[in-house]
Amino acid sequence: MIGRRAFLGTVLGACAAWPLRSLPAFADLPSHIRPAPELSKALGTAIAAYRKEDLAAGDVAALSLTDPLARLVAEWVALRTNPEKAGFDRIAAFLSQYRDWPTVSFIRRKGEEALYRDKHTTPEILSFLGAQQPLTPTGRYLKALALQDEGRVKEAADTIRKSWREDSFSTELENNILERFDEALTTGDHRERVETMIAQENWAAALRAAEKAQSSVQALAKIRIAIGKRDADAEKLLKSAPASLKAEPGYILSEAQFLRRADKLEDAYQALARFPKDQTPPRPDEWWTERRVLARRLAETQKLDLILDLLKPRPGMNAAALADAAFMSGMFTLDLSGDAARAENFFSDSEKKATIEAGRIRAAYWIAEARKAQNLDAREALTRAARAPLSYYGMLAREALQQNKINFRSAPEPDFDRASGDPLFQAITLLLDADAGDFIAPIASDFIQRAPDAPTLSALASLGAAYRDLRLVTIAGKAAQQKNYGFDFENWPIDGFPLPENPPLERALIYAITRQESSFDPNAISSAGARGLMQLMVATAQETAKKANMNFAAEKLTADPAYNVTIGSAHLAELVEDWGGSYCLAIASYNAGRGNVRRWVAANGDPRDKAIDPVRWIEKIPVTETRIYVQRVMENLQIYRARLEGQGETSLRDDLKRGASL
Incomplete structure (x- = not known):
C-alpha cells in the first residue's frame, strides 16, 4: 500500500500540466477540516500495525488517540484487519455501540464466526443475534442450535433447512449440522442442496448431499458433476442414464451444456426444447444463461428460427433477461435475415422492457439502424439515444446527428461546512491524512447515500482531489452521475495519475x-x-x-x-x-x-x-x-x-x- 505523501511525490514528477479544468489542491482545503498532524500521525501508526496483523502494537498506538472519532476509526480498522485476534467480546462491544457504522455487516459476520469458535452459550448466542437474521452459515447454525435448546423445535428446523438448501459449509460445520439436525432434513432438502452445490461447482459437497437423498438423485448428480467437471466419462454417463432421469430438468440442462461444448449445437437446442415452454425451470437464471450462450453459438449455423425460439420469453425470466432477449432477437434478425422491420419490432420491445437507461439508449440506437436499413427516417430514435451524450451509444447517436461536441458539466462549489458536519466525512479525511485511503470506499458509499445535495457530494470529490486520491474522486463522480448531478470532471479525473513521461501510446x-x-x-x-x-x-x-x-x-x-x-x-x-x-x-x-x-x-x-x-x-x-x-x-x-x-x-x-x- 503506497502512502499519500509518497504517491504525491511520484505524481508530481510524472504528470504534465493539463489543459482543462483542474481539481482542487491540498492547499485549497479549508483549514478547519484538516486533521491535526499529530492526530494523523498517531492514527497512521496504529493502522500500520493493524495492517501487519500486530493487534497489540496497534492498540498501544491507538491509546494515544484523544479524539473520539479517531479512536472509533482505529477500532474499526482493527476489527476489519484482525477480527480473529480481537475476539468475540471486542466485536460485540463495537457492534452494540456503532451498529450503524459502515460495513458493520463484515464485522458482524466475524462476530458470528467467533461465537462458533469460542463456543458461547445459548443466551449469549440469542443476545448477539437478536431479532436480526444471521449473515453467515455459521450464524444460522448457531441460531438453530439455540432455538432447539430453548424448545423451539420447528423454528430451529426451518432455520437449518433453509441454510442446508442455500449455504456452503466447511466440512466440520457440515458434519455438525448432520449430527444435530439430520432428522429435520428431508429428501427434498438434500435434493435442493445438490442443485445449489452443482451451481456453485462444489462437486464434493454435491455428492455428499446426493448420498443423503434417493438413488435417482445420486445418479443424476454423478452425471451432472461429470459434465460440470468435463470428465472423460461424461458422455457415457449421459447415454446410459435411464429414461426416468432424462426427463429431469437438471439432466436436460446438463445435456445441453455438454452438447454445446461438443459443438453439437442443434442437438443442444433439441435437448433444451424437451423442457416444457410453459413451465418455470428450477433456477431460471441458469437456464436463461444457457439459452443465451447457445443462441450466440447457433449464429454460426445461420439457423435464425432456432435462435429466436431460444430467445422467446419463458416463465421465470426476470425483467433484465426479457429486455436482453428482445435485443438479441433484433440483432440476430438484422444480421442473419436482413429483415429490418422485424428487427425494429424486437428493438422497440427491448426499449420498453429495459430496466436501466443504458439498455434504453442501446435499443434506441439500434431502432435507428433498423430504420435506416428500411430507408426510413431515424432521427427520432437517434435523438432518444443521444440523451446520454457521454455514453457509448449516446456518442454514436450524436455523431450520426452531427452533434458530436462534448459539453462537460462542472460540479458546484463544494459545501465543506455541511459535509464536514458528518462524522463519515470526518472519518474519510482522517483516513486520507493517515495514508490509509484504501479503507475509505465503504465509508464514502454510506456518506454518498445520505449526502443531501450536489454541493455536499462535491465536497467529497474535492477532498479526494486535494489528496490526489483518484479512487475517491471517481467514486464521487460516478455517484453524481447516477444522481444526475453532472460532475463530469470528477467522473473522469486526470490530476494525480502517474503517467509515464514519454508514454508509448495515446x-x-x-x-x-x-x-x-x-x-x-x-x-x-x-x-x-x-x-x-x-x-x-x-x-x-x-x-x-x-x-x-x-x-x-x-x-x-x-x-x-x-x-x-x-x-x-x-x-x-x-x-x-x-x-x-x-x-x-x-x-x-x-x-x-x-x-x-x-x-x-x-x-x-x-x-x-x-x-x-x-x-x-x-x-x-x-x-x-x-x-x-x-x-x-x-x-x-x-x-x-x-x-x-x-x-x-x-x-x-x-x-x-x-x-x-x-
Missing part, C-alpha cells in the same frame, strides 16, 4: 483502460489475481517488463502506481501494435486475451475490414464482460481525449475503425 487510452480496470485504485487486486491501477496479471507484467528491459518485482504492481502504469501501458501498446493499430481489438485482448479475440475474428470477421460494421462486431462478442468492457473503454477514450488534448468532439466511429486496411 495518453487518453491509458486513462480509459485504467478507469475501467480499477477505477484508479492503486491497491486493487481482482479475484483472478490482477493487480494495481491497470490490473496486471503477474505473469503478463513479468513478461512485459522483460521485453522492456525493466527489473521486475511483483509487489511493486500495487506498491508503486507509476511502475504499474509503466508496465501496463507497455503491454497495451504491444497489443495495439499486434493488431495493426486497432484499438477495438487491442482493448478486447487486454480484457479477454489475444487467443479469444483471434477466435472471435475467425468466427465473426475482422472489424478492421471496411465491409464490417465494428459496432455490430462488438455486439457479437460472446463474453458479456468483454463486450461491455470494450464499449466502456471506447467511451472513456473520447472523454479523456477531450480532457487531455482539448479536443471537443468525439470521433468514436473513427476510433472503432482504427487499423482498417483490409
Whole structure:
C-alpha cells in the first residue's frame, strides 16, 4: 500500500500540466477540516500495525488517540484487519455501540464466526443475534442450535433447512449440522442442496448431499458433476442414464451444456426444447444463461428460427433477461435475415422492457439502424439515444446527428461546512491524512447515500482531489452521475495519475483502460489475481517488463502506481501494435486475451475490414464482460481525449475503425 505523501511525490514528477479544468489542491482545503498532524500521525501508526496483523502494537498506538472519532476509526480498522485476534467480546462491544457504522455487516459476520469458535452459550448466542437474521452459515447454525435448546423445535428446523438448501459449509460445520439436525432434513432438502452445490461447482459437497437423498438423485448428480467437471466419462454417463432421469430438468440442462461444448449445437437446442415452454425451470437464471450462450453459438449455423425460439420469453425470466432477449432477437434478425422491420419490432420491445437507461439508449440506437436499413427516417430514435451524450451509444447517436461536441458539466462549489458536519466525512479525511485511503470506499458509499445535495457530494470529490486520491474522486463522480448531478470532471479525473513521461501510446487510452480496470485504485487486486491501477496479471507484467528491459518485482504492481502504469501501458501498446493499430481489438485482448479475440475474428470477421460494421462486431462478442468492457473503454477514450488534448468532439466511429486496411 503506497502512502499519500509518497504517491504525491511520484505524481508530481510524472504528470504534465493539463489543459482543462483542474481539481482542487491540498492547499485549497479549508483549514478547519484538516486533521491535526499529530492526530494523523498517531492514527497512521496504529493502522500500520493493524495492517501487519500486530493487534497489540496497534492498540498501544491507538491509546494515544484523544479524539473520539479517531479512536472509533482505529477500532474499526482493527476489527476489519484482525477480527480473529480481537475476539468475540471486542466485536460485540463495537457492534452494540456503532451498529450503524459502515460495513458493520463484515464485522458482524466475524462476530458470528467467533461465537462458533469460542463456543458461547445459548443466551449469549440469542443476545448477539437478536431479532436480526444471521449473515453467515455459521450464524444460522448457531441460531438453530439455540432455538432447539430453548424448545423451539420447528423454528430451529426451518432455520437449518433453509441454510442446508442455500449455504456452503466447511466440512466440520457440515458434519455438525448432520449430527444435530439430520432428522429435520428431508429428501427434498438434500435434493435442493445438490442443485445449489452443482451451481456453485462444489462437486464434493454435491455428492455428499446426493448420498443423503434417493438413488435417482445420486445418479443424476454423478452425471451432472461429470459434465460440470468435463470428465472423460461424461458422455457415457449421459447415454446410459435411464429414461426416468432424462426427463429431469437438471439432466436436460446438463445435456445441453455438454452438447454445446461438443459443438453439437442443434442437438443442444433439441435437448433444451424437451423442457416444457410453459413451465418455470428450477433456477431460471441458469437456464436463461444457457439459452443465451447457445443462441450466440447457433449464429454460426445461420439457423435464425432456432435462435429466436431460444430467445422467446419463458416463465421465470426476470425483467433484465426479457429486455436482453428482445435485443438479441433484433440483432440476430438484422444480421442473419436482413429483415429490418422485424428487427425494429424486437428493438422497440427491448426499449420498453429495459430496466436501466443504458439498455434504453442501446435499443434506441439500434431502432435507428433498423430504420435506416428500411430507408426510413431515424432521427427520432437517434435523438432518444443521444440523451446520454457521454455514453457509448449516446456518442454514436450524436455523431450520426452531427452533434458530436462534448459539453462537460462542472460540479458546484463544494459545501465543506455541511459535509464536514458528518462524522463519515470526518472519518474519510482522517483516513486520507493517515495514508490509509484504501479503507475509505465503504465509508464514502454510506456518506454518498445520505449526502443531501450536489454541493455536499462535491465536497467529497474535492477532498479526494486535494489528496490526489483518484479512487475517491471517481467514486464521487460516478455517484453524481447516477444522481444526475453532472460532475463530469470528477467522473473522469486526470490530476494525480502517474503517467509515464514519454508514454508509448495515446495518453487518453491509458486513462480509459485504467478507469475501467480499477477505477484508479492503486491497491486493487481482482479475484483472478490482477493487480494495481491497470490490473496486471503477474505473469503478463513479468513478461512485459522483460521485453522492456525493466527489473521486475511483483509487489511493486500495487506498491508503486507509476511502475504499474509503466508496465501496463507497455503491454497495451504491444497489443495495439499486434493488431495493426486497432484499438477495438487491442482493448478486447487486454480484457479477454489475444487467443479469444483471434477466435472471435475467425468466427465473426475482422472489424478492421471496411465491409464490417465494428459496432455490430462488438455486439457479437460472446463474453458479456468483454463486450461491455470494450464499449466502456471506447467511451472513456473520447472523454479523456477531450480532457487531455482539448479536443471537443468525439470521433468514436473513427476510433472503432482504427487499423482498417483490409
